[in-house]
Amino acid sequence: xxxxxxxxxxxxxxxxxxxxxxxxxxxxxxxxxxxxxxxxxxxxxxxxxxxxxxxxxxxxxxxxxxxxxxxxxxxxxxxxxxxxxxxxxxxxxxxxxxxxxxxxxxxxxxxxxxxxxxxxxxxxxxxxxxxxxxxxxxxxxxxxxxxxxxxxxxxxxxxxxxxxxxxxxxxxxxxxxxxxxxxxxxxxxxxxxxxxxxxxxxxxxxxxxxxxxxxxxxxxxx
Amino acid sequence: xxxxxxxxxxxxxxxxxxxxxxxxxxxxxxxxxxxxxxxxxxxxxxxxxxxxxxxxxxxxxxxxxxxxxxxxxxxxxxxxxxxxxxxxxxxxxxxxxxxxxxxxxxxxxxxxxxxxxxxxxxxxxxxxxxxxxxxxxxxxxxxxxxxxxxxxxxxxxxxxxxxxxxxxxxxxxxxxxxxxxxxxxxxxxxxxxxxxxxxxxxxxxxxxxxxxxxxxxxxxxxxxxxxxxxxxxxxxxxxxxxxxxxxxxxxxxxxxxxxxxxxxxxxxxxxxxxxxxxxxxxxxxxxxxxxxxxxxxxxxxxxxxxxxxxxxxxxxxxxxxxxxxxxxxxxxxxxxxxxxxxxxxxxxxxxxxxxxxxxxxxxxxxxxxxxxxxxxxxxxxxxxxxxxxxxxxxxxxxxxxxxxxxxxxxxxxxxxxxxxxxxxxxxxxxxxxxxxxxxxxxxxxxxxxxxxxxxxxxxxxxxxxxxxxxxxxxxxxxxxxxxxxxxx
Numbered sequence: 001x002x003x004x005x006x007x008x009x010x011x012x013x014x015x016x017x018x019x020x021x022x023x024x025x026x027x028x029x030x031x032x033x034x035x036x037x038x039x040x041x042x043x044x045x046x047x048x049x050x051x052x053x054x055x056x057x058x059x060x061x062x063x064x065x066x067x068x069x070x071x072x073x074x075x076x077x078x079x080x081x082x083x084x085x086x087x088x089x090x091x092x093x094x095x096x097x098x099x100x101x102x103x104x105x106x107x108x109x110x111x112x113x114x115x116x117x118x119x120x121x122x123x124x125x126x127x128x129x130x131x132x133x134x135x136x137x138x139x140x141x142x143x144x145x146x147x148x149x150x151x152x153x154x155x156x157x158x159x160x161x162x163x164x165x166x167x168x169x170x171x172x173x174x175x176x177x178x179x180x181x182x183x184x185x186x187x188x189x190x191x192x193x194x195x196x197x198x199x200x201x202x203x204x205x206x207x208x209x210x211x212x213x214x215x216x217x218x219x220x221x222x
Numbered sequence: 223x224x225x226x227x228x229x230x231x232x233x234x235x236x237x238x239x240x241x242x243x244x245x246x247x248x249x250x251x252x253x254x255x256x257x258x259x260x261x262x263x264x265x266x267x268x269x270x271x272x273x274x275x276x277x278x279x280x281x282x283x284x285x286x287x288x289x290x291x292x293x294x295x296x297x298x299x300x301x302x303x304x305x306x307x308x309x310x311x312x313x314x315x316x317x318x319x320x321x322x323x324x325x326x327x328x329x330x331x332x333x334x335x336x337x338x339x340x341x342x343x344x345x346x347x348x349x350x351x352x353x354x355x356x357x358x359x360x361x362x363x364x365x366x367x368x369x370x371x372x373x374x375x376x377x378x379x380x381x382x383x384x385x386x387x388x389x390x391x392x393x394x395x396x397x398x399x400x401x402x403x404x405x406x407x408x409x410x411x412x413x414x415x416x417x418x419x420x421x422x423x424x425x426x427x428x429x430x431x432x433x434x435x436x437x438x439x440x441x442x443x444x445x446x447x448x449x450x451x452x453x454x455x456x457x458x459x460x461x462x463x464x465x466x467x468x469x470x471x472x473x474x475x476x477x478x479x480x481x482x483x484x485x486x487x488x489x490x491x492x493x494x495x496x497x498x499x500x501x502x503x504x505x506x507x508x509x510x511x512x513x514x515x516x517x518x519x520x521x522x523x524x525x526x527x528x529x530x531x532x533x534x535x536x537x538x539x540x541x542x543x544x545x546x547x548x549x550x551x552x553x554x555x556x557x558x559x560x561x562x563x564x565x566x567x568x569x570x571x572x573x574x575x576x577x578x579x580x581x582x583x584x585x586x587x588x589x590x591x592x593x594x595x596x597x598x599x600x601x602x603x604x605x606x607x608x609x610x611x612x613x614x615x616x617x618x619x620x621x622x623x624x625x626x627x628x629x630x631x632x633x634x635x636x637x638x639x640x641x642x643x644x645x646x647x648x649x650x651x652x653x654x655x656x657x658x659x660x661x662x663x664x665x666x667x668x669x670x671x672x673x674x675x676x677x678x679x680x681x682x683x684x685x686x687x688x689x690x691x692x693x694x695x696x697x698x699x700x701x702x703x704x705x706x707x708x709x710x
Contacts, residue, residue, distance in 0.1 A: 003476055007384045010376045010392075017393050017483055021400065024487035024510075028503050029435050036431040036499070055423070059343035061277030067573055071496040075645035078653050086498035089430025094347050097434055097497065101573035101640075102261070104657040126264070131662040135260075135267035135275045143272070149419030152411035156425055160409055171415030 039090035045154070045163050046091065046220060048179065049186040049208070052150035053217025056210045057096065060137060065102035068221070081108035091163055103134055110222040115193040118215045137211075141199055145213035147183050151176050187212045190219075228702075231305045232313035233604040235322045239298035240597055240604070242330060244686045246290025247590070251682055253283040255675035262668035273341050281352045282340050287585070288350055288448060289361070290333055295593035296452040297325075297368065300391055302600050303459045304372070307387055308379035318374045325367035332360035344422050348437045350444050351405050355424045358406045365402070369395055386475050390455025393483060397447030405440035431498050435491065442490035449585060451482070453548075453592045454521050460592075460599050461525055461545050465535055466705035470527035474520055481517030485510055492563035495572065504565070511563035518556035525549040540615040541707055544595035547623065551587025555580065570645070575664065576637025583630040586622070586678060594685050599707050601689055607696030609709035614688050622681035628674035636667035 006013050046054065057063070070076050072083040084107055089095055117128070123141070125134040155171045157163040168179060184203070190212045191203040199209050260266045260276045267275045301322065305311055312318055336357040339345075345352045353361065372395055376384070384392075408424035428436050462469055469475060491499060491507030526549055529535065535542045558580050562571045571577065602609055609615070643663065646654040697710060 004383070007389075008382050010373075010384060013384065013389070014392055014396060017389075017396050018400070020480065020483045021393070021397055021487055023484065024490070025400075025404070025439055028488065028491060028506060029432070029439060032500055032503070033432055036435070037429060058345055058347040060272075060275070061280060061343070061345065061347075063347060064277045064280045069497050071569070071572075073496075073569065073645065074651075075647065075653060079644075079657070084498055086431045089434075089498065092430045093426040093428070093433065095430050095433040095437070096347065099349060099493065099573070100575075100577065102661070129658050131658050133261060133264040133661060135264060135277075137272075137275070139272035146420060146423075149411060149423045152415045152418035153423065153425055155418070156409055156411045156414040159414065160425075161429070171418065173416055173418065176418055 036086055037090060038087055040085065040087035043087065043090065045157070045165060047186060047216070048147060048150045048154055048183045049145075049190075049213055049216045050220045051153055051217075052145040052147045052183075052208065053213035053215065053220075054096075055150060055153075056140065056145055056214040057217060058094075059210075060140070062106075063096045063098040065098075065100060065134070067098035067101050067105045068107040069097040070105055070107050076105070080105045081111055091157070093157060103132075106218065106221055108222055110219045113218070115190055115215050115219065116195065118218055119194050119196065119211065122211060122214075140210040140214060141196060143210045144202075145208045145210045147180070147208050147213070148176060150213075151179060151183070183208070186216060190216050229305075229309065229311050230313070231302075231311050232319070233302060233600075235312065235319075235326060236298050236302040236600065237604050238326050239294050239301060240600065240689075242326075243291055243294040243298050243593065243597065244689065246286055246294055246333070247593075247682060248679075248686060250283060250286035250291050251675075251679045253279050253286060255672070255679050257283055258668070258675040259672045262665060262672050278341060278343060281345060281349075282337055284350055285340060285352060286337060288444070289336075292448055292589060292593070293329075295596070296391075296394060296448075297329075299452075299456050299459075299593075299596050299600070300368075300372070302596075302604070303387055303456075304375050304391070307381065307385040307459065308375055309381040310375060310379050312375070315374065315378060318371055318378075321367050321370050321374070325364055325371065328360065328367070329364045332357065332364065336360070339422070346406070346408065346424065346426070348405065348426070348433075349441050351402075351437065351440060353406075354422045355406070355408055355410055356422065358402075358408075361402065365395070365399055369399070385459070386469070386479070387455040387459040389479055390451050390458065393479075394447050394452040394455065397443065397451065401440045401443050401447065405436050434494055434497065435499055435503070438493035439487065439490040442493055443487050445584075446482075446486040449589050450486075450518075450552075453552075453589050454478075454482075456592055456596050457521075457525055457545060457549065460596050461528055461542075464539070464541050464545070464595075464599055464705060464707060465529060465532055467528050467530075467532055470524050470530065474524045478517045478520030478524065481520065482514075485514050485517060489514055489563065492568070495563070495565050495568040508563050508565055508568075511560045515557060515560050519553055522549045522553045522556070535706075539706060540612060540619055540709075541595055541598050543619055544591050544598070547619075548588050548591040548595065551583055551591065551626070555584035555588060558583065570641035571637060572641075574637035574640045575633045575667070576641070579630045579633025579637055582633070583626060586629060587626045590682075591622070594682075597685075597689060601692050602696070602699060602707055602709075603702055605693045605696070606699050606702075607692055608699060609707060610688050610691035610696050612709040614684055615709070618681045618684040618688070621684070622678050625674045625677035625681065628670055628677070632667040632670035632674065636664045636671075639663060639667075 070080045070084045121128045122137045125132040158165040187208045407427035410424045412421040488510035491503045492511045495504050640660050643655045643660040
């Protein structure tokens with residue numbers, strides 16, 4: 001019998017397993033790959049400050065409790081806005097859809113929450129939303145966001161995946177030093193809408209607290 | 223050719239990995255209980271400053287139980303039963319011993335460092351694949367070393383035909399290797415530029431919808447090849463060994479094994495129902511999830527029928543109890559999964575606590591029970607001592623069974639409540655509840671879940687204590703027990 005023979009020949013046994021388990025990935029993932037990678041028309045990739053905010057979002061694990069995927073149900077579009085489209089995610093590396101809504105969806109949070117709302121909420125969620133079980137993230141007001149890494153990320157995706165960042169995005173330190181002023185200007189615009197004096201002082205000194213980057217990212221979710 | 227003298231097997235690696243299984247099991251479940259408590263009592267988020275929030279600890283819980291506890295358990299049982307079913311001792315090959323020890327130490331140190339990295343928020347953010355690229359490389363090295371160990375042992379085997387358990391361990395090795403490699407493909411940004419920014423940071427090779435597909439093809443099948451395949455491999459060895467019964471049906475094993483191999487991977491896209499992946503992929507995921515009941519129940523029924531005519535052992539031997547309950551929870555969990563994968567059910571269940579509820583009846587009831595049973599079976603043979611306390615095993619069994627039932631029932635109710643409240647509309651078609659209403663209503667269930675966590679953790683500590691006492695104070699055995707494990 002074939003299977004008895006197979007069980008005595010480990011090499012062929014292992015090969016058979018490898019072939020059988022490869023089917024699904026090949027058939028489900030590969031054919032649609034190029035199409036699913038396409039962005040919406042005229043979509044711009046995130047700014048460096050927003051990328052730095054996305055990295056704060058990942059560092060503090062926001063996606064463990066918040067989704068970014070509005071499903072095509074009336075109850076969801078009523079609550080969160082238009083349902084999500086594949087092309088909207090085309091520049092998201094990694095995808096941050098989440099798998100659990102301990103808190104609400106955030107895919108279009110930029111449409112209905114403001115900088116000062118986020119500022120107050122991150123300091124004390126239960127004060128803004130009574131009954132909230134979300135922890136406060138006070139450390140984001142003192143920790144500094146890693147904008148240099150965010151810039152390196154933008155350059156990397158530009159070179160590797162042709163994400164449409166401008167010609168000024170080069171992987172050299174000089175190019176980064178030149179671009180940094182733009183990032184700080186973006187940060188200053190966010191800080192102008194905030195109340196926290198320490199954050200304002202830090203931004204004035206040319207530093208970017210995590211909260212500033214995070215709010216820039218959340219505001220960009222539209 | 224084959225001598226009749228019993229082989230002297232070398233259990234040094236099995237012992238080492240058994241210690242790690244217990245250590246990581248305790249840590250992972252402790253963190254799990256803490257984060258369960260945080261959802262009921264949010265003040266507990268502030269015990270460790272920025273390092274103690276739910277969102278930092280949750281990946282530590284999942285990674286410690288997956289890559290710490292379960293993988294250690296897989297390694298421990300492999301280094302025990304691999305030798306026995308292949309009829310060859312590890313001690314016969316110095317090379318394999320060196321590779322095995324290298325695997326142990328790289329794994330141990332790597333797992334500790336990776337856990338610390340998660341505590342500091344160094345995370346690639348894909349579920350169960352949070353480790354950043356340097357730690358991914360450590361995982362790859364460990365896995366390759368294990369692969370060499372498996373192939374090496376198979377290469378020098380005396381028993382020519384591979385026993386069913388070996389099929390499953392081989393599949394575990396090959397499956398995880400494929401999934402892990404593809405899902406963790408990323409480019410380190412520091413090395414892609416002139417050394418800008420953090421060395422640890424990387425970007426995924428895939429974006430958006432593609433990244434989600436690859437991730438859930440991985441995430442779902444990490445469950446397949448980590449939480450199902452090797453655990454089935456364990457029960458195929460330990461249940462017949464402990465009960466003295468032959469496996470009920472070879473044909474059913476064959477059907478279940480190859481069926482599982484083929485069907486499981488298609489089901490990954492059921493994690494993405496109603497998302498932006500194409501409909502046909504969602505439908506495939508849904509349909510294959512239902513088909514998956516066949517090979518899953520095939521194995522479980524094969525196990526239960528193995529006990530045919532010997533059900534009295536269930537009352538006499540707590541080890542049989544652990545394994546029969548594990549099979550039963552496997553059946554529960556593998557019928558629950560397909561139900562959740564039906565699109566209309568998923569519309570309610572997805573994003574709710576029903577999903578962690580499902581995961582935990584699978585892992586607490588099936589994976590952990592089976593691994594503990596395996597260690598109970600191996601301990602007297604590795605340490606040449608009787609199990610320390612049968613009474614404590616019985617108490618542990620009922621404590622943990624109660625815990626699992628509390629866990630999944632509370633999360634079923636919580637999940638369905640939340641799913642229904644999110645979509646509830648009044649007579650004019652307006653949403654009836656604000657989001658926070660759907661959070662506060664869950665408080666009692668989160669409290670029940672915390673109690674379940676404490677009970678389960680207590681049971682695990684009793685298990686660890688029982689094994690420790692077995693090693694140090696169990697009655698010394700002069701002869702290796704053949705079937706039923708001796709216990710005081």
